Amino acid sequence: MPKKMTKYLNQASLWFNRWFGGEQMFILLHFIPLFALYTGVNAIDWLMCAILYLLRMFFITAGYHRYFAHRAFKLNRFWQFIFAFMAETSGQKGVLWWSGHHREHHRLSDTKADPHSLKQHGFWESHIGWIFNPKYKAVPIDKIKDFAKYPEIRFISKHDWIPPWTLGVVSWLIGGWSGLWIGFFLSTVITYHSTFTINSLTHKWGKKRYETGDDSKNHWLLALTTLGEGWHNNHHFYQHSARMGWFWYEIDITYMVLKVLSWLGIVKDLRPVPKQFKYAHRPEKLAALGLQNASVSRVKVKKQPHSFSDLTPA
Ligand SMILES: [Zn+2]
Ligand SMILES: [Zn+2]
Numbered sequence: 001m002p003k004k005m006t007k008y009l010n011q012a013s014l015w016f017n018r019w020f021g022g023e024q025m026f027i028l029l030h031f032i033p034l035f036a037l038y039t040g041v042n043a044i045d046w047l048m049c050a051i052l053y054l055l056r057m058f059f060i061t062a063g064y065h066r067y068f069a070h071r072a073f074k075l076n077r078f079w080q081f082i083f084a085f086m087a088e089t090s091g092q093k094g095v096l097w098w099s100g101h102h103r104e105h106h107r108l109s110d111t112k113a114d115p116h117s118l119k120q121h122g123f124w125e126s127h128i129g130w131i132f133n134p135k136y137k138a139v140p141i142d143k144i145k146d147f148a149k150y151p152e153i154r155f156i157s158k159h160d161w162i163p164p165w166t167l168g169v170v171s172w173l174i175g176g177w178s179g180l181w182i183g184f185f186l187s188t189v190i191t192y193h194s195t196f197t198i199n200s201l202t203h204k205w206g207k208k209r210y211e212t213g214d215d216s217k218n219h220w221l222l223a224l225t226t227l228g229e230g231w232h233n234n235h236h237f238y239q240h241s242a243r244m245g246w247f248w249y250e251i252d253i254t255y256m257v258l259k260v261l262s263w264l265g266i267v268k269d270l271r272p273v274p275k276q277f278k279y280a281h282r283p284e285k286l287a288a289l290g291l292q293n294a295s296v297s298r299v300k301v302k303k304q305p306h307s308f309s310d311l312t313p314a
Contacts, residue, residue, distance in 0.1 A: 009159060016161035023132045033186040039178040048175055048183030049190075052167070056090040056191050057227050061254045063087035065229070068099035068147055072242040073258065074268040081152050090191050091164040093131075094157030096148055100140035105199075106239055109214035116199040119215050127193075127200035164188070194225050202232035209281050210237035218250070228252035237294070238277040242270040246278050 001009075019025070036045075063083035066072040075083060084095040092098055101115050108114040115136050118126040130136055139157065147153050156162070171184035206219030216236035223230030223245060231244040231252060245252030261267040279285040280294040 013159050013161060016165075020161065026128075026132075029185065030189055033181050033189065036178055036181040036186075039176075039181065041178050041182050045175050045178045045182040048171060048179055049187040052171070052183060052187040053191055053194075054227070056086070056187070057194065058254055058257055059083060059086035060090055060092065060191070060195055061227055061229050062258055064092065064095060064098045065102065066242055066254070066258075068095050068144070069102040070239050071146070071271075072240055073262075073270045075266070077150070077152070079266055080150070081156065084153055084156050085163050088156060088160050088163035089167040090195070091188055092192070092195065094139060094160040095153060096141065096144050096157040097139045097160075099147070100144035101136060103143045104140060106236065109212070109216070109236060110203065118200050118203045123200055126203070127196045130199075195229075197222055198226055198229045198232060202230060206230070206233070208233050210234070210277075212236040220251075223251060224253075228254040234273075237280070238273055240271050241273040241277075243273055246273050 064087040067075060067080075067083055068087075087095055087098070105114055105116060110117045110119050112120050114120060115133075116126040116130040121130070125133075141148050148157075168180065168184050172180040175183045202217055202219060202222055203215040204217065205222065206217030208215075208217050210233055212233060214236060216233045218233045219230045221230065222232075228244045228251070229235075231246070231250050234246050234250070235241075235244050242258055243252055243255040244250075245255065255270075258267050258270060262270055274294070275289055276286065276291040277294040279289070279291070283293070286293060
């Protein structure tokens with residue numbers, strides 16, 4: 001890219017960050033859908049709102065979370081960029097920032113150093129406050145070196161205003177002003193809080209099947225609203241699986257979509273759940289399968305949270 005263009009882009013990103021990156025703007029954003037009281041709303045706006053919620057929730061969980069934070073499957077460079085771009089249309093900051101901090105959440109889960117522990121810092125701090133905490137403003141680049149090595153990923157992570165603003169303009173072109181207020185802004189606000197319940201409520205609500213050393217829980221309703229993320233205790237027990245609902249009755253819509261994308265050749269090598277993890281709560285089943293209890297393997301995972309060579313599924 002020409003030097004002059006890079007300079008303008010850097011200035012634009014600083015400007016967007018200064019004006020739109022703070023708490024005040026985040027709070028104001030919640031009131032923007034109220035402009036629909038003046039413009040009126042039609043069926044297309046509500047349809048756009050639902051589609052943009054589902055689409056972005058999918059890319060948050062499949063992109064930011066399962067791919068970039070946990071490398072739960074493989075993508076080529078093109079699709080890797082698309083997943084990063086689409087995740088960032090949610091306005092949840094750069095992919096390196098999101099995924100780097102998320103790796104820290106697993107490494108330090110529910111300790112004082114966990115960026116968003118409900119137990120340690122209370123509901124509001126774990127739900128939203130931590131995002132605006134100056135301590136977590138920087139991209140934890142040393143935690144996400146494996147993706148920071150790609151220049152296009154560094155680019156879209158740095159200029160993270162481009163994807164949401166692009167989607168905002170597209171929503172306006174399709175639905176006009178009411179499409180922007182309801183289709184884009186209302187779905188953005190709902191997507192924010194739905195995502196944030198995973199940082200706050202899934203460490204309080206629900207059932208704990210596996211001993212993970214933290215407060216992570218499984219909750220069916222949060223799993224439905226977040227397209228699978230609510231199976232959070234499963235996920236804390238074994239982070240590297242593409243699947244978060246481990247049993248047939250644990251609905252994980254993101255995994256279903258990933259499975260379809262794997263048939264199309266877009267997604268490859270979906271990492272399965274090793275049986276010694278899946279059945280760790282059923283000693284008789286483990287014995288029948290001749291497997292060791294996963295808590296032993298889990299010590300290994302804890303020690304090397306981002307090394308995947310020793311996690312080959314059984
Ligand atoms: Zn968690
Ligand atoms: Zn995770």
